[in-house]
Amino acid sequence: MFTFNVPQEGPVNALALNKDYTQVAVGGRNVFKIYAIEEDKFREICNVRGSKHLNVGFSCNDVSWSPTDDHFIATAATNGHVCVWNLTQTGKAMQEQDYQDHKRTVNKVNFHASEPYKLISGSQDGTMRYFDIRLRSAVTVFYSNTESVRDVQFSPHNPHSFSAVSDNGSVQLWDIRKPEKCLQQYTAHSGPVFACDWHPEVTWLATASRDKTIKVWDLTSKPTLEYTIHTIASIGHVKWRPQRKYHIASCALVIDCSINVWDVRRPYIPFASFNEHRDTASGIAWRGDPHVFLSCGRDFNIYHHTFNDAFRPASKANPQGMSVNNSGDILYAKKLSALQSNNCSNSGTSNSLAKATVGLMRKISTTQAVDQFHQASSTLQHFTQNQSIxxxxxxxxxxxxxxxxxxxxxxxxxxxxxxxxxxxxxxxxxxxxxxxxxxxxxxxxxxxxTSSNTNRDEVLMNSKPISNIASVVQMENTINNIKDLGTEPKPKGSYEGVIDQTAQFSGGDDETENEDQVDHIGMYNGFPTYLNVRTGLPKGDFSFGENELDMELDSLNSDFQVGYRGFNHLASECHEWIIPNEAFPVRHELKDRSPPPEDFPNHHSPDFNEDTQTFQVEDESITLLSVSKPPKKSLxxxxxxxxxxxxxxxxxxxxxxxxxxxxxxxxxxxxxxxxxxxxxxxxxxxxxxxxxxxxxxxxxxxxxxxxxxxxxxxxxxQSTRINTNCSKCAKPLQRGGWLCDRCHSSEYALCTICNQVVKGLYVWCQGCSHGGHLMHIKQWISSHKECATGCRHLCEYR
Incomplete structure (x- = not known):
């Protein structure tokens, strides 16, 4: 046999097999058909939706085929109807019964395993109704006291018992003969439970939830959690694999489109995976053979699967792993080949822990009847850290x-x-x-x-100050002299002058030359320029005519522009300049007619240093005006x-x-x-x-x-939901307060020891729902095992 499929007109919500596993009924919003299963294909037998005379204008949410009579099929509808179909009839007579007892969507229908006329349903209205298809209305109504019932299943081990799972995460066990109250109720999951399925051989009940877990409960006496399977998505359907005690199949509601078959003893990786569906699967049905099953999905397809085409995720899993504890100790698992495995098991000097690991893997693999795990022997090594670490x-x-x-x-x-x-x-x-x-x-x-708010004036105040007050006085006098000479006002933006002191110095031992010189410092856009303006006729070897001063003053503006460009170039290389005492370097004593100035270029003077580009002055004792432009203080x-x-x-x-x-x-x-x-x-x-x-x-x-x-x-x-029940009537508390919706009792908020309202830390028993102050409960359980209220429950406080 091999895998094959048949497409449908729309999404398929559920499917069911007849008792001989030769036919399958599929249902959805726009689909309700019956197919015969042949060797390599599905053959359509009947299209119930195609009849024009049947009132089937509602979607089919679930399908159940009677396990004892091939004539009857039950469907659950989204409008609250439960319909029973007789396949021996045609036309309108095909619809045997149309029950309208439920007020909301019916999530599940299930035929009794041994009585062909008995049927039970679970609805979104929080009730379960027990039908005899020979009657026109429900025989018994069961109230779950929850918002909705997601799944109901008759027990194959007790003909009078069935299970129901709800949105509040609880599981209820009922007796058909006692509709007043459920036999047992316990919290199975931290989220809504969407499906449940009884094991065909042992009294195990598997539950699937939105919390991404599948749990297996032993219901022999008190509900006991046996196994937990962790999945990557919320699980919508589960079905035990026939003739395999530890295998169960599941399909997810979202994200995962695969149908996974799990071995509950190894819950972290699927035993087999089937990836044919392109959308989430919505139903699973085994054909009585552990190697063949059918599935339907929201991708408009029905598939016939065989285990020969299964993908084995364990074969691709990483056989190595490592774990570190709080103390820094390391556990390391390493894969061994078959030869290494034999040597490790036979060697007397091998690590005892590795021997135990290999032996355990062998024991598990040899206990498998037909299907076996992927062989992966490994050795486990334990590394410890020294005391300092x-x-x-x-x-x-x-x-x-x-x-x-x-x-x-x-x-x-x-x-x-x-x-x-x-x-x-x-x-x-x-x-x-x-x-x-x-x-x-x-x-x-x-x-x-403070530094970032320092303005430009504060920066300038930090520059090197003028040496003495006399220089300032001389500067003011010189400015007035220039005004008296009739200097023309300069154009706006050309420069603003600050006049330096008048320097006097001697040129030699025998002869003293006194020259009055004004060093003009111009500020243009924040950059200083240096100009020399004479206040009278010189006494040195260079003599100007009467109009020489006027000519020099007239050309002052043009000289300033040249000086500004030159200073701008030099300022980029050096931030501080020292103004020399004289416009020209000191020269020798004049005896004859002075030679042309070309014979004494400034750059040949020994007093000029080309490397440092600074003017050297003979007499350093003379007070100089130094102007500096310190850079901005950078943070x-x-x-x-x-x-x-x-x-x-x-x-x-x-x-x-x-x-x-x-x-x-x-x-x-x-x-x-x-x-x-x-x-x-x-x-x-x-x-x-x-x-x-x-x-x-x-x-x-x-x-x-x-x-x-x-x-x-x-x-x-990311809140954590904790489901609690009323300590008086055992109804789950849906609201955030302490008041019960059914009995309107607030006893849940009272401490069972002091009978006072608990306003601090509260502790309670999940079995009897009684609790109280943390310290009071600690004192009580230190000397007692039963509940303090006298309900005789052996409390396990959380």
């Missing part, structure tokens, strides 16, 4: 408990955490906290703000070094320091632009994981609350 792990817990991460200033937090690190023998981390305080403490931030940005330091600690495995410093920095994190959010999230989640290993749940909650990243602080918004 173990001490390091204890220090992490001590630091986490004593660190303060909020509620104070950055300086105070860093100072406290530095002292904590030093106390527990972590001097390097203590120094790191000190550095963070120095860089990002309140003092640093205040200085940074030092330590963010790069801080980011590198945090990454260094993270690489060394000290994720605690990196995460805690980020939290303490607070708003100063905006300066760490080199550190992206992905790295910050990685550090925070890593620290949370480490704290979880040490069971430091309060600190974990604190870290999550202090986080600034949505992916981290939303972890606390």
């Amino acid at each position: 173990r001490q390091e792990s204890h220090h992490l817990s001590d630091l986490a408990k004593n660190y303060v991460l909020h509620g104070r200033s950055i300086s105070e937090l860093c100072e406290h955490n530095s002292a904590v690190a030093r106390e527990f023998g972590k001097p390097n981390i203590s120094v790191m906290w000190k550095i963070i305080k120095t860089m990002y403490g309140e003092e640093f931030m205040q200085n940074s703000i 030092w940005d330590p963010s790069g070094l801080v980011v590198e330091a945090l990454k260094h600690h993270a690489i060394l495995g000290d994720i605690q320091t990196a995460a805690c410093i980020l939290i303490v920095l607070g708003d100063c994190r905006k300066y760490l632009k080199q550190l992206d959010e992905a790295m910050q999230e990685h550090w925070l989640l890593g620290y949370i994981e480490v704290l979880s290993r040490y069971r430091l749940w309060n600190i974990v909650t604190q870290i999550i609350n202090l986080s600034w990243l949505p992916s981290v602080y939303q972890l606390n918004q």
Whole structure:
């Protein structure tokens, strides 16, 4: 046999096989057909939806074929109808019964295993109705006291018993003869339970839920959880595999389109997987043969599967693994070949733990009757750390408990955490906290703000001042002399003058030359230029005519433009210049007619230094005017070094320091632009994981609350649902308060010891729903085993 399929006109919600497994009925919103199953195809026998005379204008939510009579098929509809179809009739007579007892959608119908006329249904209205198809209305009504009933199944081990699962995560066991109250009720899952199925051989009940688990319960006496299977999506349907005690098939409601067959003894990887569907599967039915089953899905297809075409995920699984505990010990599992496995089992010097592991794998594989696990023998190795490293792990817990991460200033937090690190023998981390305080403490931030607001006038005041007041007086007098000479006002924007002192110096021992010289310092767009203006006829060897001064003053503006460009070029290389005492360097004593100036170029003078581009003055004692243009005071940005330091600690495995410093920095994190959010999230989640290993749940909650990243602080918004029942009438409490919807009792809020309302920590028993103050219950259970109310229940408090 091989895999084949038949397409449909729309999504298929359910399917059911007849007692001989030769025909299949499929139903959906627009589909209700019956097919004969042949060797390599499906052959259509009847299309019930195609009849024009039948009132079937509603979608088919579930289908059940009588296991004792091939003539009857029951369907559940979304409008609350339960219909029974007689396949021996045609036309309108085919619809044997149309029950309209339910007020909302019917989720499930199920025929009795031994009585062909008995039928039960579960609805969204929270009721279950027991029908005799020979009668026009329901025989018995069962109230689950829940919002909805998702699945009902008759027990193959007790003809009077059936199970029901609900949206509140509970499982109820009923006796048909006692509709007043269920025999047993227990909370099976943390979310809605969508399906259940009885094991055909033993009294096991499998339940599937939205919490992505399949649980197997032993109902021999008290409900006991035997196995738990963890899946990747919410499970909508489960079916035990015939003739295989530990195998069960499942299909998901969302995400996963595969049909997986699990071995409950190895719950983390499917035993076999079938990937033919392109949308989620909605139903499974075994053909009585453990190697063949049928499935339907929302991809408009019905498939006939064989195990020969199954995919075995275990064969592709990684045979190696590693685990680390809180103390740093490492467990390492490594795959062994068949030869290595034999040698390991026969060697007397081999690791005893490896021997036990190989022996266990052999024992499991040999106990399989037909289907076997994928063979993967492995050896297990245990590595322990030395005492110093173990001490390091204890220090992490001590630091986490004593660190303060909020509620104070950055300086105070860093100072406290530095002292904590030093106390527990972590001097390097203590120094790191000190550095963070120095860089990002309140003092640093205040200085940074002050420096950034310093204006240009304050910068100029920090320049080298004029040496003496006499120079200022001479400057003012010289300005007035220039005005008296009739100097023309300069155009706006050309320059604004500041006149230097009049320098007097001697040219030799025998002869003294006194020259009055004015050094003009022009400011053009903030840059100084230097101009020399004479106030009278010179007494030196260069003589100007009467009109020479006028000519020089007339050309002052053009000289300024040249001087500005020259200074602009030099200012880019040097920030400070010293004005020389004279416009020309000191010359020798004049005896004859002075030679042309070309014979004495300035750059040949020994007093001019080309390397430093500064003018050397013979007499340094003379007060000089020095003008400097200091650069803007630039702020030092330590963010790069801080980011590198945090990454260094993270690489060394000290994720605690990196995460805690980020939290303490607070708003100063905006300066760490080199550190992206992905790295910050990685550090925070890593620290949370480490704290979880040490069971430091309060600190974990604190870290999550202090986080600034949505992916981290939303972890606390993932609520946990706890289903509790009224201690008086046992009805599940649906609301957030303490008041029961049925009996309007508030006894659940009272302590069973002191009979007072519990306003603090509350503890209760999930079996009898009685509880009270934590301390009172602790004192009671220290000397008693039964409940304090006298209900004689052996309480197990949560």
